[in-house]
Amino acid sequence: MYNLSVEYKILVVDDDKSNRQILTLLLAELGQVILASTGQEAMQKACQQQPDIVILDILLPDLSGYELINALKSEERTQHIPLIVVSASDSYEAEEKALLSGAVDYIKKPFHASILKARVNVNLKNISQRRMFEKLTHLDALTGIPNYAQIEELFNKIQHKCANDEKLLLAVVDIDDLARYNKLQGRHAGDRVLRLVAHALAGRLMMFNGHLVRLYDATFAIIMACCDESEAESVLSQLLKSVRLLELPVDETGNRSVSVSVGACLRSNTGQSTDVFRMLKFAHTSLQAAKNQGRNCFVLEQTKID
Template sequence: MNAVETQKVLVADDDAINREVLGDLLKPEYTVLLARNGAQTLERAARHLPDLILLDVMMPDMDGYEVLRRLRADPQTAHISVIFISGLDRPEDEASGLKMGASDYITKPFNATVVMARVALHLQVVRQRRMLERLANIDGLTELANRRRFDEIFAIEWQRARRNHTPLSLAVLDIDAFKQYNDRYGHPAGDRALRSVARVAYGAMRRPTDLAARYGGEELVLLMPDTDAANAATVMEELRAAVVNLQIAHEASPVAPMLSASIGGATLVPDGAELQYELFEAADAALYRAKQAGRNRVVWRGAD
């Protein structure tokens, strides 16, 4: 769906010369990020989500083992591959790192050819793993995220919103009179129409953290982290208008001569009292109100 992006490698070493050497070595082929201590490594890993981290074991504030433990404890960074780089060359040191979840172990002084070969190997594994994950998480018809992927991301963003006390907005979109559309034009045409609406919904999710997913049938869900009710409702109103502007004829619709959609949404700032499903139920209830009010409209429930 997207163009292939240059893979990102985070080099974490308290030695400025090592950072510079490794950075210069990797820059021709990869996007390189640098960190000089454990705390900076954790911050940049969470912010940039690199594909691979070259992690020095011996750092003054927080050693590489503790950094790796914290990376693995955070669902956002738990998947990132890590190669330890260390002057410790005892077999037990290497075994310790691998048992903790490191992908590889390179001893200092490192050989540039060996580093490049191992980095290339592990990034190839990352690409292949992500390809398989993408196939497992993508709806085959619309190429949006599937329900399984939505559930995973929703859980992560709910916890993040609770932790940071930020608003989380969720919308449910239902294509109006879609059964009548299929009855009138046939299921192949219905599939084409659903794909068109999905493309518009995907385009409406402009930030990397936003998510459009197919929840089932002709129903899509839109997740917008760190977005208040007013902004989320505005985005959904633009999406509703964009569906109409597709100009897909729907002569069997009691709503409009063109294909249209009803959208219900809700926004919450989780404070510990609410449960995750309550946000979805609030959005679903808003969708019901949109349908009851005549369809082809957005109804939103804002944060209390």
């Protein structure tokens, strides 16, 4: 009944050793139990280990449970963590205060073991569902790769990790003539091509710690760090090759009906942040140049963006 597919971290905060032992035995099958006996220790472990849920007593030797709740809710690293209060106080005032302070549940001592596990389990399932929803909202439904809403975050992530001797590569990949293919073969066949191309590109980019984002329709963005222009050209060549090796359908003349064109820009790491949308504009210009050169190729331009 309580066998969860995810290994959760449960922080138990109680100054009574026997209570900590009891809660550990009860909650061990729900996840990894982390113990703290004071509010300060709980705060430190919550920040360092990022538990999925905190179960705390109101009476602690250094802080009251309410003070601990306020401290956890005031700290950016822990404010998202659900809190369950387990207390010997059966007053409505104590329960109300705990809930108004930010706790998601209030369990009175003495508690029944199965009831406590069930209520903790419900909160863990809520966490799982919320995470799944957040993940799905950041993924493209058709291809399963990050969607346009993620491009700025992924770009900034790569940019901040970019070493002084590295360059930032942003490329726009467009599937050539997909609209024509959809008209001839149907949207279902076109969607299959989109998935095949996306998975081929994403799989190859994993080798270079790069990211693939679906921008819109048949257009994707590539974000990665590389050492120099020659490495960028090598990566782009490999990406084109990975698409050419796909068993994509042929048109009525026997020729492959789908290819990709790539427009890319390369920016030196100046130590100053740049805007992803400015680089996208440069990449789209390069993409148009690749289209004008006959498609099924890439054009890479060095950019000077402050």
